[in-house]
Amino acid sequence: MNYQAPRGTYDILPDEISKWHYLENIIRRNAKLFNYKEIRFPIFEKLELFKRGVGETTDIVEKEMYVFKDKKGRIFALRPEGTASIARAYIEHYMTSSQKNPLRLYYFGPMFRYSRPQKGRYRQFYQFGLEYIGSPQPIADAEIIALGMKIYQDAKVPDIKLEINSVGCPICRKEYNTTLKNFLFKDKEKYCSDCQRRMDINPLRVFDCKNDSCQNLLKNAPRMIDNLCTDCDNHFKEVLGLLKKMSVEYNVNPYIVRGLDYYTRTAFEYKIDYLGAQNEIGGGGRYDDLIEYLGGKPTPAVGLSGGLERVILSLDKSKVYIPDEDSLDVLIIPMKYEFICQSIEILQSLHKNDISSIIADSQTSLKNNLKYCDTNKVKFAIIIGEDEVISGKFVVKNIRERSQKKIIISEICDYIFSNLKLV
Ligand SMILES: [Zn+2]
Numbered sequence: 142m143n144y145q146a147p148r149g150t151y152d153i154l155p156d157e158i159s160k161w162h163y164l165e166n167i168i169r170r171n172a173k174l175f176n177y178k179e180i181r182f183p184i185f186e187k188l189e190l191f192k193r194g195v196g197e198t199t200d201i202v203e204k205e206m207y208v209f210k211d212k213k214g215r216i217f218a219l220r221p222e223g224t225a226s227i228a229r230a231y232i233e234h235y236m237t238s239s240q241k242n243p244l245r246l247y248y249f250g251p252m253f254r255y256s257r258p259q260k261g262r263y264r265q266f267y268q269f270g271l272e273y274i275g276s277p278q279p280i281a282d283a284e285i286i287a288l289g290m291k292i293y294q295d296a297k298v299p300d301i302k303l304e305i306n307s308v309g310c311p312i313c314r315k316e317y318n319t320t321l322k323n324f325l326f327k328d329k330e331k332y333c334s335d336c337q338r339r340m341d342i343n344p345l346r347v348f349d350c351k352n353d354s355c356q357n358l359l360k361n362a363p364r365m366i367d368n369l370c371t372d373c374d375n376h377f378k379e380v381l382g383l384l385k386k387m388s389v390e391y392n393v394n395p396y397i398v399r400g401l402d403y404y405t406r407t408a409f410e411y412k413i414d415y416l417g418a419q420n421e422i423g424g425g426g427r428y429d430d431l432i433e434y435l436g437g438k439p440t441p442a443v444g445l446s447g448g449l450e451r452v453i454l455s456l457d458k459s460k461v462y463i464p465d466e467d468s469l470d471v472l473i474i475p476m477k478y479e480f481i482c483q484s485i486e487i488l489q490s491l492h493k494n495d496i497s498s499i500i501a502d503s504q505t506s507l508k509n510n511l512k513y514c515d516t517n518k519v520k521f522a523i524i525i526g527e528d529e530v531i532s533g534k535f536v537v538k539n540i541r542e543r544s545q546k547k548i549i550i551s552e553i554c555d556y557i558f559s560n561l562k563l564v
């Protein structure tokens with residue numbers, strides 16, 4: 142039997158990992174700059190949380206969740222996104238605390254959605270997210286949006302575009318839903334069955350349809366942005382004004398609704414146009430009602446999430462230089478197995494000084510060991526042969542400079558340590 146990773150999942154091999162660290166470091170650094178604190182939450186939660194948090198009629202909940210029963214018959218789902226869990230954790234841990242200041246959180250981790258795998262889209266995929274909980278003010282929206290943009294720019298994602306919209310609040314959306322329903326029902330039979338079913342219960346979700354003919358029919362649909370209440374309209378204008386002040390460029394796109402029910406007011410997406418159909422690399426919005434809806438006190442919040450796979454693909458395309466942080470400092474090469482004791486002695490003193498080092502296989506030829514150093518960007522090689530053991534002086538090769546020096550054992554560490562900085 143040949144085992145392979147399940148369809149839609151993949152291994153990140155050691156050769157690839159430096160790109161992930163590169164990206165994760167940029168996210169962590171920026172999160173720290175704005176005082177966002179890391180939160181980790183379970184891979185699975187009660188199914189009910191996502192049904193209620195993400196929305197029963199969303200594609201995610203209707204079609205894409207991994208749902209399972211545990212041995213006691215309780216029903217769980219692998220997390221398809223992070224915000225519902227964050228809201229749950231917020232209610233569980235912070236709701237009753239005296240903390241009055243807004244809470245800034247960030248997270249990393251795998252998410253799971255059963256969708257058709259394609260380039261840059263997987264069933265187990267990695268996301269980062271930022272959440273700003275406790276502020277209704279437009280500056281919170283602008284901070285999140287600008288911080289997301291800064292992360293993509295620091296990661297050198299080329300030609301990134303920001304699109305923004307307002308999806309209103311329950312007050313203006315109620316009225317808009319009626320207007321939208323009237324529009325949709327005029328041509329009800331022309332839409333696909335999913336749309337027909339959704340137009341009654343949750344008409345805004347019709348915009349998520351991936352069907353071209355449905356999208357065509359929607360071209361003349363009334364737009365939320367033209368039907369905002371005064372408060373939502375003012376909020377939206379203020380967010381746009383702040384983005385301008387922060388020199389964050391954007392386009393208003395009235396068709397951004399995000400595929401989740403919890404958004405209110407601001408909704409936005411980061412896009413690139415060179416990865417085919419997968420042009421959205423991140424996005425988010427305000428979710429003022431979610432925490433209350435899940436059983437907490439009314440708590441306004443705004444957040445974003447981004448998939449890491451598509452960013453990695455864009456880095457490959459733009460050929461960003463990513464330093465290989467994992468390359469080995471020293472390969473110790475015993476010419477015979479009997480020199481293993483001297484090798485261990487050197488190995489231990491290098492490790493004490495935090496210099497990464499391994500002992501080469503003594504059965505491999507010197508030539509092949511040096512070749513290994515070349516192809517794996519090893520910085521130094523120390524050769525332990527008959528002459529060296531007798532004289533107590535060992536050959537230390539600087540691989541990149543192709544130079545070498547004979548050094549007594551007690552000085553090897555110091556020599557390598559001071560030369561590592563120059564390599
Ligand atoms: Zn409103």
Ligand SMILES: [Zn+2]
Nearest residue numbers: 333336350355
């Ligand atoms: Zn449709």
